[in-house]
Amino acid sequence: MNKILLVITALFFTNTLSAATVEIEMLNRLGKESMVYSESIVNIQSGDTVKWLATTKGHNVQFLTTPEGVGAFRSKLNVDTEYTFTVPGIYLYQCTPHKNMGMIAVVVVDNNLDNIEAISSSKVAGKSKGRLAKIIDTLSS
Numbered sequence: 294m295n296k297i298l299l300v301i302t303a304l305f306f307t308n309t310l311s312a313a314t315v316e317i318e319m320l321n322r323l324g325k326e327s328m329v330y331s332e333s334i335v336n337i338q339s340g341d342t343v344k345w346l347a348t349t350k351g352h353n354v355q356f357l358t359t360p361e362g363v364g365a366f367r368s369k370l371n372v373d374t375e376y377t378f379t380v381p382g383i384y385l386y387q388c389t390p391h392k393n394m395g396m397i398a399v400v401v402v403d404n405n406l407d408n409i410e411a412i413s414s415s416k417v418a419g420k421s422k423g424r425l426a427k428i429i430d431t432l433s434s
């Protein structure tokens with residue numbers, strides 16, 4: 294019994310100590326692409342934080358499809374923003390002004406792909422359709 298408690302405690306502290314912050318830039322241009330997040334897929338562990346940097350202005354982060362039970366998140370335009378992920382699964386988010394211009398990306402927490410159907414059937418328009426298809430291809434392979 295004590296041994297189990299010890300293992301659980303150790304796991305808890307290991308997880309807390311290793312909580313990481315990943316930075317993503319919000320950009321008007323990256324190589325040949327315009328209106329993009331610098332990473333279209335980020336893999337993190339629960340407890341980790343993603344920080345989106347307003348490297349170029351006019352962008353934000355708005356959750357579009359998330360694991361069940363996760364509340365809405367929408368940041369202000371033009372400012373750095375961050376979110377700490379605690380629920381495993383895939384989070385699809387978009388930039389509100391550029392949602393039809395392909396400015397979407399995902400965060401995957403704990404390598405959990407349980408909600409991939411909900412992600413792939415998310416309503417996106419314009420250039421975001423192609424980007425979402427690419428993301429789903431990558432996640433499924």
Ligand SMILES: [Cu+2]
Pocket residue numbers: 328351352353388389390391396
């Ligand atoms: Cu944008």
